[in-house]
Amino acid sequence: MRNRLAHLLLMAAPPVAFFLLLIAVWQLATGLGHVPSFLLPSPLRVGQAAWQNCQDLLQASGLTAAAALAGLAASLVVGMLVAIAFSQSAIVRRSFYPYAIFLQTVPSVALAPLVIIWFGPGFASVVVVAFIIALFPIITNATTGLLDLDQNLVELFAMSSASRRQLLFKLQLPNSIPYLIAGAKISCGLSVIGAIVGEFTAGYGENSYGLGYLIIATSGRLQLDYLLAATLAAMLLGVLMFATVSLIGDWILRGWHAPGSVGDPNESG
Amino acid sequence: MAAETLTTSTPAPLVEIAAVDVTYRQGLRAVEGITLNLQAGEFVAIVGPSGCGKSTLLRSIAGLIRPSRGRLTIAGLEPVRARREATRMSFVFQDPTLLPWRDVYHNIALPLELAGESRGAREPRVREAIGLVGLADFAGRYPAELSGGMRMRVSLARALVTDPALLLLDEPFAALDDITRQTLNEELLALWETRHWTGVFVTHNIAEAIFLSQRVLVLSRRPGRIVADVRVPFPFPRTASLRCEPDFARLTGDIGLRLREASR
Numbered sequence: 001m002r003n004r005l006a007h008l009l010l011m012a013a014p015p016v017a018f019f020l021l022l023i024a025v026w027q028l029a030t031g032l033g034h035v036p037s038f039l040l041p042s043p044l045r046v047g048q049a050a051w052q053n054c055q056d057l058l059q060a061s062g063l064t065a066a067a068a069l070a071g072l073a074a075s076l077v078v079g080m081l082v083a084i085a086f087s088q089s090a091i092v093r094r095s096f097y098p099y100a101i102f103l104q105t106v107p108s109v110a111l112a113p114l115v116i117i118w119f120g121p122g123f124a125s126v127v128v129v130a131f132i133i134a135l136f137p138i139i140t141n142a143t144t145g146l147l148d149l150d151q152n153l154v155e156l157f158a159m160s161s162a163s164r165r166q167l168l169f170k171l172q173l174p175n176s177i178p179y180l181i182a183g184a185k186i187s188c189g190l191s192v193i194g195a196i197v198g199e200f201t202a203g204y205g206e207n208s209y210g211l212g213y214l215i216i217a218t219s220g221r222l223q224l225d226y227l228l229a230a231t232l233a234a235m236l237l238g239v240l241m242f243a244t245v246s247l248i249g250d251w252i253l254r255g256w257h258a259p260g261s262v263g264d265p266n267e268s269g
Numbered sequence: 270m271a272a273e274t275l276t277t278s279t280p281a282p283l284v285e286i287a288a289v290d291v292t293y294r295q296g297l298r299a300v301e302g303i304t305l306n307l308q309a310g311e312f313v314a315i316v317g318p319s320g321c322g323k324s325t326l327l328r329s330i331a332g333l334i335r336p337s338r339g340r341l342t343i344a345g346l347e348p349v350r351a352r353r354e355a356t357r358m359s360f361v362f363q364d365p366t367l368l369p370w371r372d373v374y375h376n377i378a379l380p381l382e383l384a385g386e387s388r389g390a391r392e393p394r395v396r397e398a399i400g401l402v403g404l405a406d407f408a409g410r411y412p413a414e415l416s417g418g419m420r421m422r423v424s425l426a427r428a429l430v431t432d433p434a435l436l437l438l439d440e441p442f443a444a445l446d447d448i449t450r451q452t453l454n455e456e457l458l459a460l461w462e463t464r465h466w467t468g469v470f471v472t473h474n475i476a477e478a479i480f481l482s483q484r485v486l487v488l489s490r491r492p493g494r495i496v497a498d499v500r501v502p503f504p505f506p507r508t509a510s511l512r513c514e515p516d517f518a519r520l521t522g523d524i525g526l527r528l529r530e531a532s533r
Contacts, residue, residue, distance in 0.1 A: 152366040155333050159360045160383035161353045170382070174370045255411040256369045 041225040049225035061233050064210035067195040071130025072188055079138025087146035104136040108194055112201045121202045129198035134187035141183030145176025181249035188241040196234055282306035283467050289339030291325050299325035301492035312461055312468040314478035317488030318532040323471045324439050331360050331437050359428035361438040365420035367412040374408040377427045398430040418449040438470045454480055455509055462506055475524050485524055489531040496531045499524060
């Protein structure tokens with residue numbers, strides 16, 4: 001236990017040290033006046049801006065988080081359904097998979113105005129942008145998970161004359177879960193990006209805004225300290241979502257892969 | 270009339286294989302001209318050099334591969350139909366082939382689940398199978414928490430839970446250390462002596478083949494043909510001490526020589 005703690009500290013030390021160094025250099029460079037504050041405010045200023053606007057920042061983060069989470073949830077559901085359709089028919093897969101890849105190349109910034117024309121300004125449009133951007137990794141990962149099966153397991157099911165339905169529910173779907181979790185880890189960050197891009201163009205209405213709006217508005221007013229504070233909040237939101245998805249994933253997969261699972265030569269009967 | 274009753278008094282073999290070839294799509298011939306009958310309740314081992322097609326032969330009996338020529342039936346039916354309609358059949362793979370998301374109990378219950386048995390009907394049968402392989406205390410453990418030998422026991426229990434009439438084993442203990450392998454051989458044999466399924470056991474370990482079976486078939490190198498069909502004379506029940514008998518060593522040496530010839 002103590003060893004693990006020491007190990008964890010040892011692992012965390014270099015990135016933490018680097019972070020502190022970065023902040024120190026940043027503070028020194030801006031504090032000594034080498035970099036003008038209208039180009040780059042000092043970390044202290046950014047901290048002050050965050051503190052002064054903490055109410056607004058929290059509210060905006062909450063709205064952005066809600067939109068990102070809704071987009072992620074929708075992409076998980078739709079992505080899984082698409083992947084199931086892909087896994088059930090080679091013809092469906094070959095017809096539509098190329099378009100799923102197109103989805104990845106769609107520039108989200110260009111997409112947002114179109115979405116707003118279709119869905120109108122407001123929460124729904126932001127969710128749709130987040131959803132579209134988060135969808136692709138879910139489709140590809142889930143499809144792989146449904147199809148990348150241990151051939152012995154497939155033959156085991158064949159020996160029991162299992163139906164396609166049984167194969168799907170008792171082998172393919174459980175097999176896809178680790179892949180789906182890996183996809184969700186990628187998509188949760190993307191959904192935050194999607195929500196912010198959506199908010200650039202589609203607001204939420206009177207006195208109600210997300211981090212994307214704050215970033216655009218503060219850059220217009222040249223409030224770089226507030227802008228950086230909002231950007232930082234967006235980053236923290238992404239990290240928080242990633243950590244949550246990771247924890248949920250670890251919890252679901254507990255017991256699947258214990259350490260040293262590849263055969264124990266010292267079998268004791 | 271009387272003569273006819275006499276001839277039918279030897280029961281028809283459970284597995285009938287006549288002049289079977291298996292050729293893979295790439296033109297690779299795995300086995301050739303296999304003719305073989307297995308009586309119900311018989312335990313046969315197949316040995317051969319690696320890559321000789323012994324697994325292919327076993328898979329064709331299971332109906333997982335279709336012979337390209339010849340006739341292969343189980344109780345008179347083509348294997349896929351036989352396993353759907355008539356003959357309970359289980360296959361034990363070289364790897365334990367367990368579902369990592371299911372604990373021991375639910376891994377063993379899988380074949381019953383797939384056969385559509387109700388939860389209530391499954392329970393006593395799964396408990397019995399877990400007991401047979403001595404894992405009663407591990408029902409709630411996941412495969413990743415078990416040693417290699419224990420995982421193989423789970424795999425065996427899963428094969429036995431349906432009470433198969435035909436048990437096909439594809440080098441199931443090859444990845445285990447020798448002591449574990451011997452223990453599992455003894456346990457498998459004890460189970461066979463009480464349940465009397467028809468068994469086909471593929472292995473490259475000659476001592477294992479002799480210890481378990483009533484008949485050892487030696488396959489030549491690819492394309493595999495049966496080059497020897499050796500009766501194993503040792504009576505049942507067999508115990509661990511059989512391995513120390515001079516006759517056992519002699520037979521092991523003898524089959525070893527034939528296997529060497531077959532490998533050339």
